[in-house]
Amino acid sequence: MAAVRKWLFTGLLVVVPGVITAWVLSWIVGALDQTLGILPGSWQPDRLLGFHIPGFGVLLTLSILLVVGAFASNFAGRKLVEWGDALVSRIPVVRSIYSSVKQVSDTLFSESGNAFRTAVLVQWPREGVWTVAFITGTPSGEVAAHLRDEFVSVYVPTTPNPTGGYFVLMRKSDCVELDMSIDAALKYIVSMGVVAPPDPLAAEAGK
Template identity: 85%
Template sequence: MPSLRKWFFTGLLVIVPVVITLAVLNWMVGLLDQTLLILPGTWQPDRVLGFHVPGFGALLALAILLVVGAVASNFAGRKLVQWGDRLVSRIPVVRSIYSSVKQVSDTLFSEGGNAFRTAVLVQWPREGVWTVAFVTGAPAGEVAALLQDEFVSVYVPTTPNPTGGYFVMLRKSDCIELDMGVDAALRYIVSMGVVVPHEAAATLPS
């Protein structure tokens, strides 16, 4: 019985990650295949080939991203994007949603963005309890004027889903910068501490 139990759990450790990975990939490919709906009916790959080939939508989505990125990178494209931003900013309700989403995407995906660039160790949710978080910037404007010390903006992700979390402002002196990269820190968080980064451990302050 001990051997059977060991084999069972070892099989789970091998099979479960593979099944979940394939399921996520299948969902992503199926979602991206919806991009094909923008093509005329006579251009649909299923109709042209006579059978369904998964992944054409993903290739079309990639091509669209590259084309839009190339167009938006030149002078005329930037002006067109700015004109579109001004147009959307005049539409009630839509402008509040669009501006919020755009600010987040600009921070996360732009080359000059500083989100999730530094992993830090902070005490959360109370003193004596430590977790890994990410510095996203520094307070500015009215908030910075009210804070008397040097603070940083910190995102504290939840586990095992790091897309949810808390935005807090902590004293810079209370944050311990880690040598591990952002990717390693995210794996550490998602795995609930099981996948430990191989960087040398720092000593916690007393």
């Protein structure tokens, strides 16, 4: 029975990551293939080829993003985007949703943004208990006016789903900056501490 149990867990360790990865990729490709609906019926790949090949939606999405990015990078494109932002900002309800999403996307995807650039070690949810978190910025405006010391905005993710978590303001002196990449920190969180990040000191010693 011990051997059977060992084989069972070994099989799970081999099969589960592959199955979950394939399922996630299949879901992403299937979702992006829905973008093919914007094409005229005579241009649909399924109709042109006579059979369905998954993945054309991914290529179409990437092409649209590249074209929009190239257009928005020049002078005329920037002016058009500014005009669109100004127009949306005049529409009640829509402007609050759009502005919030835009601020988050600008912070996350901007090349000059600092969101999720630094992994830190913080005491959470109480003193003496430590967890890995991410610095997302610094307080400003009225919030900063009420804080006497130097504070930073910190996102404390939950595990194994890091898309849920807590936003807290902590003293910068209470955050221990880690020499760890964001990818390594996320793997550490998602795996619930099973996949430990590489030790930079050991890596330096091995050189």
